[in-house]
Amino acid sequence: MIAAAGVAGVAVLALGVAWWMGKQRYxxxxxxxxxxxxVSVAPLVEGYVAEVLVDDNESVTAGQVLARIDPATISARLAAAEANAAALDAAVNQVDDRARLAQAVIAERSAAVASARAQARFAASELDRYGALATSGYVSSQRAQNARMAAEKADADVAQAAAALEAERRTAASLGSTRVRSVAEAQAARAAVEQARIDFARTEVKAPAAGVVGARGVRPGQYVRPGAVMMTVxxxxxxxxxxxxxxxxxxxxxxxxxxxxxxxxxxxxxxxxxxxxxxxxxxxxxxxxxVENAVGNxxxxxxxxxxxxxxxxxxxxxxxxxxxxxxxxxxxxxxxxxxxxxxxxxxxxxxxxxxxxx
Structure with missing residues (x-):
């Protein structure tokens, strides 16, 4: 019994020393x-799932297509956006054509003003000449009145041509703001086309990282919305x-x-x-x-x-x-x-x- 107790005591001491040394070391x-x-995989567009290309516990690589969403609706939206962008680009071209036409009309109006002013100068010189002859009695007073009427009409023609020129210039100036608006609308339409193309590309749900598929909760024919978790990688x-x-x-x-x-x-x-x-x-x-520790106990x-x-x-x-x-x-x-x-x-x-x- 004494020997057994001694052996037990030595064993307990050895275990205690080993435990103490282990506590000091570890x-x-x-x-x-x-x-x-x-990484939770969720779609960025809504629609019906056309096919699921991976199974549970399957290894995937980064960028691998995991599922496809039916792209029919987004494809139609992309076609409509492209048509709208083309129409607005044509509107910008139309404004440019109108601007070039306006410049040609301005040149025509400027020539008309120059012609009217030449006629006015000629009528003024005729008025001076016939007025002097009428005073000397070499021509009749009626002829002098006709010269005066021609001079007044020539002055009116100059005013009319100048007003037409100014109106055309204002029309041309207004085309500048019209073009700015048309260009902005065309840019917005092209942005809509790019967004539709991005959404079309997003119908393919890809793996964001390499790993193993788990918690796959999506099935073909299921309707999914952006943010809804389809599976986890x-x-x-x-x-x-x-x-x-x-x-x-x-x-x-x-x-x-x-x-x-x-x-x-x-x-x-x-x-x-x-x-x-x-x-x-x-x-x-x-x-x-x-845990709130501000309590009495x-x-x-x-x-x-x-x-x-x-x-x-x-x-x-x-x-x-x-x-x-x-x-x-x-x-x-x-x-x-x-x-x-x-x-x-x-x-x-x-x-x-x-x-x-x-």
């Missing part, structure tokens, strides 16, 4: 989950781990420290990673209903701070991690070369995303 938690930057090769450490643990954590990740899905086989960054707030602050509870852990891509199991898996992480805190939580919190811009900036 900070661990099982409150950790695999996450990824999942999960970039499996870019998964990371978010570990929720207690606030009593983060003081020893530093960016860049090596991390050992174990997932039950892989039989506990270790995966290597490193501490990448610290969350700007505890997990409770991002809850739908944040407050009890201090250690909060948990999410820590982002990057998975080393060279690991064989790195691409096999699936978002949502629960994992256990163990951080080797002996390495203390990187910035600590306090340093990263004081200069968040410098250590954002795990990169150290000057």
């Amino acid at each position: 900070e661990a938690t099982d409150n950790a989950f695999v996450q990824a930057d999942n 999960v970039p499996l090769g870019e998964a990371f781990v978010v570990a929720n450490f207690k606030e009593t643990q983060v003081a020893r954590l530093r960016i860049g420290q090596p991390v050992e990740i174990k997932a039950d899905a892989f039989g506990g086989r270790p995966i290597k990673g490193h501490v990448m960054s610290f969350s700007p707030a505890t997990g409770a602050e991002f809850a739908l209903i944040p 407050f009890t201090k509870i250690a909060q948990r701070l999410p820590v982002k852990i990057a998975v080393d891509r060279s690991q064989p199991l790195a691409a096999a991690l699936r978002p949502g898996l629960s994992v256990e992480v163990k951080v080797d805190v002996r390495e203390n070369t990187g910035p600590s939580f306090a340093e990263a919190a004081q200069a968040p811009a410098r250590y954002a995303g795990g990169a150290v900036r000057p």
Whole structure:
């Protein structure tokens, strides 16, 4: 019995020493989950789904067509927009033709004014000559009156020609504003054509990133609207781990420290990673209903701070991690070369995303 008790005491002591040494070397938690930057795929135009080209859990590449929306309505809209743009371009050309015609008419009116003024000068000289002859009695007074009437008519013709010239100039000037309006309308029509072409291209719903299709909820014949999620693309090769450490643990954590990740899905086989960054707030602050501690029966509870852990891509199991898996992480805190939580919190811009900036 004494020997058994001694062996038990030694075992307990050895376990205690091992536990203590492990606590000095590592900070661990099982409150950790695999996450990824999942991308929700939604259409940008509305219509009936003509065909779905991918299946559940199928790997896709960036830009691959996932589904097609019936383009008949948008095609008709594009044709109408192109016809309207052509009509408005023709309207601009028509205004230009009218402007060129107006310039020709102005030249004609200017020539008419010059001719009328020449006639007026001739009539004035005739009036002076016949007036002098009538005073001397060499011609009749009737002939002098005819010369005066011809001079007055010539002056009226000059005024009429000048007024016609001014009217044509004003008409030509008004065509400038008409052309500006027509050009603006034509530009708006061309913009409508471009928008219709963009909408036509958007009838092909493409993968925004490479990954695996999940949560596929769209079927052929279904009517979809912009913003309605059709499926999700999960970039499996870019998964990371978010570990929720207690606030009593983060003081020893530093960016860049090596991390050992174990997932039950892989039989506990270790995966290597490193501490990448610290969350700007505890997990409770991002809850739908944040905890309100301003009450009289407050009890201090250690909060948990999410820590982002990057998975080393060279690991064989790195691409096999699936978002949502629960994992256990163990951080080797002996390495203390990187910035600590306090340093990263004081200069968040410098250590954002795990990169150290000057």
